Amino acid sequence: MTPVVELIGVGRTYPGPPEVSAVREVNLVIEPGDYLSIVGPSGSGKSTLLHLLGLLDRPTAGQYLLDGRDVAGLGQGARAAARGGRIGFVFQAFHLLGRRSVLDNVMLSMLYQGVPRSQRRPRALAALDRVGLSARTDFLPTQLSGGERQRVAIARALSGEPSLLLADEPTGNLDQANAAGVMDLFDELHRSGLTLAVITHDEDVSRRAQRRVRISDGELSAL
Amino acid sequence: MRLRKRQRPLDGTPVEAGPSTDPPTGDHVDGVRTDTLPLAQVGLDGTTPATAGERPTETERISLLDLSAEPTASPRQGRRAERKARRAKKSQGRPRMRIPDLLDEAVLGIGTRPARLILTMVGTVAGIAALVATLGLGQTAGGQIAGRFDAVAATRVVVSVPAPPGPPGESADTSALPWDAADRALRLAGVAAAATISEVDIGDDRVAGVKLVDPAGANTLDVPVLAASPGLLEAEGGTLSTGRFFDAGHSARADHVVVLGSRAAAALGINRVDSMPSIFLGDDAYVVIGIIDTAERRPEILDAVVIPEGTAAAKYKLTAPGELDLRTVIGAAQQVSRQVAIAIAPEDPTTVKVKAPPPPGSLGGDVSSDVNGLFLAFGAVALVVGGLGIANVTLLSVMERTGEIGLRRALGAKRRHIAGQFLTESAMIGTVGGLIGAALGILAVLVVCLVREWTPVLDTWLALIAPPLGIVIGLLAGAYPAVKAAAVEPMTALRQGS
Numbered sequence: 001m002t003p004v005v006e007l008i009g010v011g012r013t014y015p016g017p018p019e020v021s022a023v024r025e026v027n028l029v030i031e032p033g034d035y036l037s038i039v040g041p042s043g044s045g046k047s048t049l050l051h052l053l054g055l056l057d058r059p060t061a062g063q064y065l066l067d068g069r070d071v072a073g074l075g076q077g078a079r080a081a082a083r084g085g086r087i088g089f090v091f092q093a094f095h096l097l098g099r100r101s102v103l104d105n106v107m108l109s110m111l112y113q114g115v116p117r118s119q120r121r122p123r124a125l126a127a128l129d130r131v132g133l134s135a136r137t138d139f140l141p142t143q144l145s146g147g148e149r150q151r152v153a154i155a156r157a158l159s160g161e162p163s164l165l166l167a168d169e170p171t172g173n174l175d176q177a178n179a180a181g182v183m184d185l186f187d188e189l190h191r192s193g194l195t196l197a198v199i200t201h202d203e204d205v206s207r208r209a210q211r212r213v214r215i216s217d218g219e220l221s222a223l
Numbered sequence: 224m225r226l227r228k229r230q231r232p233l234d235g236t237p238v239e240a241g242p243s244t245d246p247p248t249g250d251h252v253d254g255v256r257t258d259t260l261p262l263a264q265v266g267l268d269g270t271t272p273a274t275a276g277e278r279p280t281e282t283e284r285i286s287l288l289d290l291s292a293e294p295t296a297s298p299r300q301g302r303r304a305e306r307k308a309r310r311a312k313k314s315q316g317r318p319r320m321r322i323p324d325l326l327d328e329a330v331l332g333i334g335t336r337p338a339r340l341i342l343t344m345v346g347t348v349a350g351i352a353a354l355v356a357t358l359g360l361g362q363t364a365g366g367q368i369a370g371r372f373d374a375v376a377a378t379r380v381v382v383s384v385p386a387p388p389g390p391p392g393e394s395a396d397t398s399a400l401p402w403d404a405a406d407r408a409l410r411l412a413g414v415a416a417a418a419t420i421s422e423v424d425i426g427d428d429r430v431a432g433v434k435l436v437d438p439a440g441a442n443t444l445d446v447p448v449l450a451a452s453p454g455l456l457e458a459e460g461g462t463l464s465t466g467r468f469f470d471a472g473h474s475a476r477a478d479h480v481v482v483l484g485s486r487a488a489a490a491l492g493i494n495r496v497d498s499m500p501s502i503f504l505g506d507d508a509y510v511v512i513g514i515i516d517t518a519e520r521r522p523e524i525l526d527a528v529v530i531p532e533g534t535a536a537a538k539y540k541l542t543a544p545g546e547l548d549l550r551t552v553i554g555a556a557q558q559v560s561r562q563v564a565i566a567i568a569p570e571d572p573t574t575v576k577v578k579a580p581p582p583p584g585s586l587g588g589d590v591s592s593d594v595n596g597l598f599l600a601f602g603a604v605a606l607v608v609g610g611l612g613i614a615n616v617t618l619l620s621v622m623e624r625t626g627e628i629g630l631r632r633a634l635g636a637k638r639r640h641i642a643g644q645f646l647t648e649s650a651m652i653g654t655v656g657g658l659i660g661a662a663l664g665i666l667a668v669l670v671v672c673l674v675r676e677w678t679p680v681l682d683t684w685l686a687l688i689a690p691p692l693g694i695v696i697g698l699l700a701g702a703y704p705a706v707k708a709a710a711v712e713p714m715t716a717l718r719q720g721s
Contacts, residue, residue, distance in 0.1 A: 047714075056633065056714045077637045084635010091717055095630040099335035111324055112635035160634070168717075 002068040004163050004195045005030035005053065010062035010072075012048050022048035024218045026062070030164065030197060035190040037198045037209035038220075045218035047168075050199050054166050055083035067163050084112045088157025092169035094149045096141040102128065102152050103137040109160040120159075127159035128152075131185060147178030154185060158194075165189070167198045171205055183208050329647035339616065340652065346605075346612030347656030347696055348663065351689050354602030355664025360671060361599075362680045363554075378415070379520055380560050381578040382408070382547040382567060399543030400567065402532070405452045407566045408547060413555025413678075414563075416457035419544030420521070423448040423535045428505030430528055432491040446487050447527045448504065450535030450544075458548045459520040466496035466513030474533035482513040484525035502528070507538070520548065554678040556580050606696060609656065613700035617649045621708040628708055629716025642709040649701025650694050657693020661686050 007028040014020045023045045030036055040046040051057035052064065055071060058079070064072040071082055088109070096105050106124035115123065128134055131151040141149055150170060157165055167186070171179035183205060190196055190210070198209060206212050212223040333340050384400050400419060401407070408417040429443035453470045455461065469480050481502060483493060493500050493511055501508040509530070518524040535541040547567070551559045560579030564572035621628070628641055665686060672679040 051714050054633070056717075077639075080632065080635055080637040083633065089633045089717075091630075093626070093717075095626055095633075095717065097627060097630075100331065104331075108631075109634045111328070112631070112637075112640060117323070156634075 001032060003029045003031050003065070004034070004067060005197075006063075006065040006068075007052075008063040008065070010052060010059045010064060012052060012057065013060045022218055023052065023059075023215075026218075026220045028213065028220060030195060032163075032195055033190075033193050035186070035196045035198075035208075035210040037200060037206035037212045038215055039200055039203065039206040039212065039223070040215035041201055044216045046199055046201070046215055048218075049215060049220075050166070050168050053164075053197060054087055054089060055079045080112075084109075084160065086163040088160050088162035088165045090150070090153050090157055090165065090167040090170050092172035094141070094146075094153045094173070096149055096152055096156075098140065098142055100140075101137065102133065102139050102141065102144070105141065105152055106156045106159050109156045113160060123159050124155070127155040130158060131155045145178065146174045147181045150174060150178070150182050151185065154182070154189075158189075163195060165194055165196045167196065167200075169200050169202075170198060171200070171202065179205070325643055325647055328644050329651055332644065333648050333652060339620075343613055343616040343652050344656040344659065346609030347653055347693060348609070348660040350602065350606035350609035350696075351657050351660025351693060352663040352667065353605040354599070354692075355661050355685055355689060356667040357599065357602050358685055359664060359668035359679070359681045362682065363668060363672060363677055377580045378551045378553055378556055379580060380549040380551060380556055380563065382549065382563055383545065383576050383578075384543075384568065384574055385576055400545070400547055402544065404544060404547045404567055405454055405458075408549055408559075408563055409454075411559055411562050411566055413551050413559045414549055415552050416454055416550040417547060418454040418456075418458035419452045419532065419547050420455060421450045421532070421535065421541055421543075421545035423450045423530065423539050423541055425504060425539055430491075431503045432493065433503075444487075444490055446490065447523075448535075448539075449524065449527045449529045450532045450539075450541055451529050452532055452544070455524075455529070455548075456515070456518075458550050459518045459524065460550065461518035461520075461524065462516045464514050464516035465494075466511070468513050469531045474531035477533045477537035478531065479507060479509045479534065480512050480531065481509040482515060482529045483511055484515050484518070484527045484529070486525045487528055488514045504528070504530075504538075520550070552678050554680050606692075610696045610700040613649050613652055613656075613697060614703060617645060617652075617701050617704040618707065620648075621645060621704045621711075624708075625711055625716045628711040629713040632711070632713035633717060638709040641711070642705040645705040645708045646698060646701045649704065650697035653693040653695070653697020653700065654690050655693070657690045657696070660693070661689030664689075 005028065007026050010023065010026045010028075011021065012023045014022060026049065038046065038049060048057070052059055055066070055074075058074070059072050062072065063070055066082065066086060071079065074082060097108070100108075103121070103124055106127055107120045110120045110123065125134070125137065128137055131154050133148060133151050133155065136144060136148060136152075141152060144152065150173075154165075170186075171182055174182060186196060186198065187208060196209075198205065200206055214221050214223050333343075382400070382404070402419075405417040405419050408414050425448050430446040430448065431443045453468065453474065456463065456468050463482075464485060466482070468482055469478070472478075473480050481504075483491065483502075488494065488511075491502055493502070493514070496511050496513060500511050502511060503509070515524060515529070532541065532544065547563075549559060549563065556579055560577045564575040564577055568575050631641060631644075632638075665681065668679050668681060671677070
């Protein structure tokens with residue numbers, strides 16, 4: 001079976017001076033259905049790895065196979081298309097559009113993927129149902145609690161039917177109860193077969209994952 | 224399903240109440256579908272293994288969103304696979320965002336901030352309104368100035384139907400002015416007054432002040448007799464020194480009444496009408512009911528005896544009016560002269576001969592082009608200011624919406640999608656601004672014309688060009704902000720707070 005993600009000797013160097021090697025010689029395989037957490041303190045190269053995994057940045061060394069296809073060398077536009085189609089982002093700061101309804105926010109993820117207009121609404125509703133927010137579709141994000149907002153963001157990521165759900169400190173802006181709810185949802189999604197990668201500095205959050213890796217000084221090690 | 228029900232908050236209750244209140248059951252249900260899996264199984268205490276369920280095998284993986292129906296999963300997956308294959312084949316291909324989506328996003332982008340939208344548009348509205356108003360006023364004033372110099376000539380249109388070449392008499396009826404020509408002309412916009420006037424052939428009859436048997440005919444005068452419709456005075460800009468003009472009733476009854484031109488009256492020795500003096504046309508006595516003092520457009524009326532058309536038709540076999548005299552409002556003569564032929568002879572307008580003043584002369588043209596040049600410069604400056612306004616606010620909006628741009632990029636938007644959205648937004652603002660500006664500009668011209676009692680003169684292109692001009696301004700103004708927006712790095716944008 002083709003792994004969802006395969007990083008082979010990936011490195012990212014920021015040109016200097018002084019030249020900074022944020023990530024070095026990273027080898028990582030994420031199989032379909034994996035629930036992976038990447039922990040590391042700030043400054044460890046965590047963000048760089050996130051950007052590389054999320055196709056927001058391109059590696060300066062090594063190979064990145066996403067669904068078996070080398071994406072390391074892709075140009076700007078092709079990377080945008082690939083990340084829209086295959087990666088669902090969940091951010092610490094949610095990044096919902098405050099003046100658009102919950103439903104609109106979820107439908108936004110299908111806008112750039114060429115999903116026909118008639119299919120967007122049912123798919124978004126299904127995704128919202130999946131995260132338990134069917135009753136909130138017409139609300140504005142500002143009317144929701146933090147946990148609900150993050151659920152909307154997760155629904156937005158899910159509606160794009162991604163190969164990989166990539167979460168960046170998903171509980172960073174949440175209180176404990178809300179964070180627990182979101183982590184439970186992740187467990188639930190994992191059980192239904194979704195491939196997840198959670199990047200966090202929080203040990204409690206990372207412990208929920210099935211596989212854990214640590215990054216420090218730009219190097220990856222299994223836990 | 225149970226999971227969903229439990230997590231779905233009751234109305235108003237926060238969602239976080241759900242999982243923590245459920246006591247952990249402790250039993251581990253391996254391999255059971257999540258539909259029946261209690262959420263509490265994965266408690267907060269961390270005692271349950273992180274691998275709560277075995278990883279589903281590939282056959283169990285169904286589309287995440289397809290909760291209910293497994294049968295439908297396969298076609299969807301098939302379609303999805305197909306899409307992915309296509310994507311893999313030509314990922315650099317055409318953008319998949321369509322025009323309606325782009326317009327939707329742009330409308331929502333600007334429409335959710337109405338106050339800002341209005342502020343952004345003010346500059347463009349003012350610029351285009353100023354341009355339209357000044358150009359319109361320039362044209363109007365140009366026509367007005369031309370009119371002032373020769374108000375009489377510039378508003379006079381004379382219509383006649385010359386007899387067609389060929390044997391005279393036969394086709395007289397088909398090629399003559401109709402009796403209601405004046406009424407027809409009055410229905411045209413821009414016609415202030417209209418009257419028909421005809422020379423009357425009185426044959427051997429003579430005009431006399433006193434009926435005398437005088438073989439030498441010394442007391443008779445060789446005075447021309449004219450027949451006219453009741454609107455003659457208005458149409459010719461005439462005034463009466465005494466008495467009144469005849470009306471439609473006199474004409475309908477073919478009454479024997481006359482109105483005298485001032486010089487004809489003097490020759491006949493008549494200077495007042497309160498004693499109901501009479502004159503004779505041939506053997507018939509006619510009551511003088513009024514004396515015309517001035518007739519600036521047809522001074523020859525002052526030498527004549529004027530009788531109602533009905534009387535002329537009954538007594539002297541007048542078959543049709545000779546000429547139709549129109550007084551137009553200032554600036555309307557050209558338009559009226561084009562339309563009147565159709566009003567008079569709709570079946571064959573070419574038989575109608577229309578004498579119209581020449582188009583506004585060189586003097587008027589020079590003045591109006593001077594005025595236009597000045598006004599145009601003013602309007603252009605206003606437009607530049609309006610464009611800068613759009614650019615400014617759009618740039619501000621780009622900076623404000625950095626997070627949104629980053630999000631869109633993360634969701635798969637390419638740089639050109641982002642640039643396209645902001646360009647569309649500013650073009651829309653420009654278009655709406657152009658429309659409102661054009662309406663306000665035309666309104667301004669109309670108000671000025673109402674106050675000054677001018678005739679508004681506006682070229683149609685002036686109204687039509689405003690919206691495209693707005694689009695162009697919007698696109699120009701949006702270009703730099705759009706480039707800035709497209710250059711936003713999603714990484715930095717997304718790391719910022721919301």
